[in-house]
Amino acid sequence: MSLSTQPKDPRTERDDITQPSLGPVGLLRFAWRQLTSMRTALFLLLLLAVAALPGSIFPQRSIDAVRTADWIARHETAGPWLDKLGFFEVYASPWFAAIYLLLLVSLVGCVLPRSKVHWKAMRSQPPRAPKRLERLAAHDSVTVDGTPDEVLERVRGALKDGRFRTHSHDASTVSAEKGYLKETGNLFFHLALIGVILGMAGGHLFGWKADIILPVGESMANVAARYDTLNTGPLVDPADFTPFTMKLTRFDAEFESDVKGKGQFGSPRDFTAHVDFTKEPGAKVEKKVIRVNGPLETGGGTAFLLGNGYAPKITVKDAQGNVTYSDATPFLAQDNNYTSVGAVKVAGAGPAGKQLGFAGLFLPTAVLDEQGPHSVFPDLLEPALALSAFEGTLFPGGRPQSVYSLDTEGMTQLKNKEGTDLLRIWLKPGETYTLPGGQGSITFDGVERFAGISVRNDPGKELTLVAALVALLGLILSLTIRRRRVFVRVVPAQEEGRTVVSIGGLAKDDDEGMGDELEDVLTRLKERRT
Amino acid sequence: MTHETLASYSNLSLYSAMAVLTLSMLGYAGYLAGLLPARERRGESVDTAEAPERELVAAGGGPVGGGSAAAAAAAPGSDSEGEVPLRARKAGGVAHMFAILGTVLLFVSAALRGGSVERWPLGNMFEFGVAAALFTMVVFVGWGVRRDLTWLGLFVVAPVLILLGLANTVWYTEAAELMPSLKSVWLIIHVTVATISVGLFAVGFIVALLYLAKDRFGADRGILRALPSEKSLERLTYGLHIVAFPLWTFTLIAGAIWARQAWGSYWNWDPKEVWTFIIWVVYAAYLHARVTRGWRRQSASWVAVAGFVCIIVNYAVVNVYFVGQHSYSGL
Numbered sequence A: 001m002s003l004s005t006q007p008k009d010p011r012t013e014r015d016d017i018t019q020p021s022l023g024p025v026g027l028l029r030f031a032w033r034q035l036t037s038m039r040t041a042l043f044l045l046l047l048l049a050v051a052a053l054p055g056s057i058f059p060q061r062s063i064d065a066v067r068t069a070d071w072i073a074r075h076e077t078a079g080p081w082l083d084k085l086g087f088f089e090v091y092a093s094p095w096f097a098a099i100y101l102l103l104l105v106s107l108v109g110c111v112l113p114r115s116k117v118h119w120k121a122m123r124s125q126p127p128r129a130p131k132r133l134e135r136l137a138a139h140d141s142v143t144v145d146g147t148p149d150e151v152l153e154r155v156r157g158a159l160k161d162g163r164f165r166t167h168s169h170d171a172s173t174v175s176a177e178k179g180y181l182k183e184t185g186n187l188f189f190h191l192a193l194i195g196v197i198l199g200m201a202g203g204h205l206f207g208w209k210a211d212i213i214l215p216v217g218e219s220m221a222n223v224a225a226r227y228d229t230l231n232t233g234p235l236v237d238p239a240d241f242t243p244f245t246m247k248l249t250r251f252d253a254e255f256e257s258d259v260k261g262k263g264q265f266g267s268p269r270d271f272t273a274h275v276d277f278t279k280e281p282g283a284k285v286e287k288k289v290i291r292v293n294g295p296l297e298t299g300g301g302t303a304f305l306l307g308n309g310y311a312p313k314i315t316v317k318d319a320q321g322n323v324t325y326s327d328a329t330p331f332l333a334q335d336n337n338y339t340s341v342g343a344v345k346v347a348g349a350g351p352a353g354k355q356l357g358f359a360g361l362f363l364p365t366a367v368l369d370e371q372g373p374h375s376v377f378p379d380l381l382e383p384a385l386a387l388s389a390f391e392g393t394l395f396p397g398g399r400p401q402s403v404y405s406l407d408t409e410g411m412t413q414l415k416n417k418e419g420t421d422l423l424r425i426w427l428k429p430g431e432t433y434t435l436p437g438g439q440g441s442i443t444f445d446g447v448e449r450f451a452g453i454s455v456r457n458d459p460g461k462e463l464t465l466v467a468a469l470v471a472l473l474g475l476i477l478s479l480t481i482r483r484r485r486v487f488v489r490v491v492p493a494q495e496e497g498r499t500v501v502s503i504g505g506l507a508k509d510d511d512e513g514m515g516d517e518l519e520d521v522l523t524r525l526k527e528r529r530t
Numbered sequence B: 001m002t003h004e005t006l007a008s009y010s011n012l013s014l015y016s017a018m019a020v021l022t023l024s025m026l027g028y029a030g031y032l033a034g035l036l037p038a039r040e041r042r043g044e045s046v047d048t049a050e051a052p053e054r055e056l057v058a059a060g061g062g063p064v065g066g067g068s069a070a071a072a073a074a075a076p077g078s079d080s081e082g083e084v085p086l087r088a089r090k091a092g093g094v095a096h097m098f099a100i101l102g103t104v105l106l107f108v109s110a111a112l113r114g115g116s117v118e119r120w121p122l123g124n125m126f127e128f129g130v131a132a133a134l135f136t137m138v139v140f141v142g143w144g145v146r147r148d149l150t151w152l153g154l155f156v157v158a159p160v161l162i163l164l165g166l167a168n169t170v171w172y173t174e175a176a177e178l179m180p181s182l183k184s185v186w187l188i189i190h191v192t193v194a195t196i197s198v199g200l201f202a203v204g205f206i207v208a209l210l211y212l213a214k215d216r217f218g219a220d221r222g223i224l225r226a227l228p229s230e231k232s233l234e235r236l237t238y239g240l241h242i243v244a245f246p247l248w249t250f251t252l253i254a255g256a257i258w259a260r261q262a263w264g265s266y267w268n269w270d271p272k273e274v275w276t277f278i279i280w281v282v283y284a285a286y287l288h289a290r291v292t293r294g295w296r297r298q299s300a301s302w303v304a305v306a307g308f309v310c311i312i313v314n315y316a317v318v319n320v321y322f323v324g325q326h327s328y329s330g331l
């Protein structure tokens, strides 16, 4: 006789029996049994751990597409191969999905029958006491005052005080059991894992995320076309987006300048975006802040502050002095000191039908040394622009391109006035550079900061969170509660009016506390006598 | 007091802790060494399974009515007082006092560091290292209140010292404020609980290794004799892991909540997240393996060992070399 919180599962108990020839149905049943066995679950769990590994080693496209492309380009043979096998999109790859889906099926196939068994067990009485209690691993016996009937009544009381469920199958024994919550917790844990997966799937299908770079002074509206990038789940219609708007009025950034140690000087310390928020057109304007750990709930998605940088205000004029370009142009930070790259694309054609383009660096604290131009501190101490100029066709073939770089395939780089060297423009705020050959001029008017704002909507997150907390609770119940059975038999003692009480306990696995449990019951029993 | 003074007191306290723990380690080593010849002389087997009743008393269970329940309650622990030579016992006692003092000093060091930067002192690799050492010691000392763990001392204090040495040299980072993405109460909750469970897993790992060693090399070889029986060791391993695992589960959940606050999405498959998940899955596999028919306890314990190897990789490799959003090691 054994007690297991894991109900005896006939399906897993039988897998060592040699099966006679199987028909198709038999084969299916066999496969199902294998899949839902504990051993398969264990194997799949270990496999899941191994399969998750490569995603932390290789760059992942969904996280950093540029780095991924770069990696593939640098590994000419291995790169494309690994790409085909899904190593750069591990968590969306078919083999990763296969493992967790199999695990999920195994989980359902395992847990549902167990739930049924447990449901029955909870509503049935503890089993009959074994004949010889002294054979149980933990057992004891004492002699107490009282007739067997009286004593049995007291035993029942003592067991109930210990939160046992009791039942007498005959006049001289009590069977008791407790700890049903252990299996309940275990089942809740496993079922809740399904809830976690469903929540994640819900987020994937119904969720969306969008990013926008917003310089100080500019506004945005929550419409698909306004975002720089937009990723929607398969079941999302951007027409349903809530019509909020936001204007970035101020952006505060603080960097470490006191502590000079390695890895600390210049580290970011605080970023705050101040916005004028309107819930819908015509609603009143609310002043809000978005911080790195303090997103803004918009009512239809949450706005997070995920990045920031500088957007130098640049004006380009033609030879006649007409403004052909004037914008706060975001430059993308490349290192911790905000050495930033960017490009200016003057789409209007110049005199010879050629377009103008500028590409280069923005440096908040500029230094020009043998390393070339770079920034040595992230804040605006010594801002400068270092640009090269190009003329030609900005958008050859109409291919999509990054706003931070020029596609110079259809362009030629301008030379300096003497024609001896490539033109290098170095501008400080307020300075203007006149381009050679009557091409006009470029002015660095000043610098604004920009905020990288990400708006995300994940309707599955609540389900995931609740399911995860239920799983945690179930886990704690399952791991801390002991399932225990106790049997008591009473027989009249030699002396008149005394009774011998034999007690035996049966626990799952090795339960160190069983001896104490029996002792507790006996102590309570003795206390009841007085 | 200025921040710099606090920081230097914090370091002073850390060095004192390391000195005290070194003494503690020597004491524990002396305990084990003193134990061996004595036992060999008497030619006794100390496999505790053979002396269940004595142990129950030693484990603080108190006398058990009739004594017959003892078989089920066989607890590990050292042998009764008389068997341990006086000198070994003294060494063990002194070692334990030093272990407690070292733990207190580590705590003081972490607290002063927190004071010097006016934040929770868990913001970079150095601070994680000190905290992991602290919590491992807390687990060991705290557990030692309930049972005699003198046999375990050397195996806990020595790795803790190595960890502190690494933290102090390779991972040292000057005290400073945090970057914005780390300023959150969820940092405090998530990282603190993570470090506590790492402390528990660490002790569990050590006990698992001792179990596997004893199982592999025989119960009466050298130092292994001084340990509790294989059965007890295995059970202790499990006992530690079932406390640590829910805490790690909580770490995972709290981390996800914080990730949503800071990065907009609760799960990004960032390398650190991947490893937290891998560690969770491996330990879940351990708990499964222990009850899977056809899997021996030894094999299951190897899964637990693998789990801790993952923790070490996560800490020492992923933090430093893998590119991800968790790049705050300060290196």
Ligand code: HEM
Pocket (backbone or CB within 6 Å): A005, A006, A036, A037, A038, A039, A041, A045, A103, A104, A106, A107, A108, A110, A111, A185, A186, A189, A190, A193, A475, A478, A479, B283, B284, B287, B288, B291
């Ligand atoms: C998503 C995959 C799974 C995970 C993460 C997982 C995790 C766990 C964990 C952590 C435990 C230990 C806690 C406890 O005892 O309640 C456990 C126990 C258990 N699991 Fe799973 N499990 C998974 C799938 C399965 C499957 C597919 C089966 C069925 C074949 C299964 C059957 C069991 C059983 C019977 C126990 C109880 C062990 C005992 O009596 O102590 N699990 N599981």
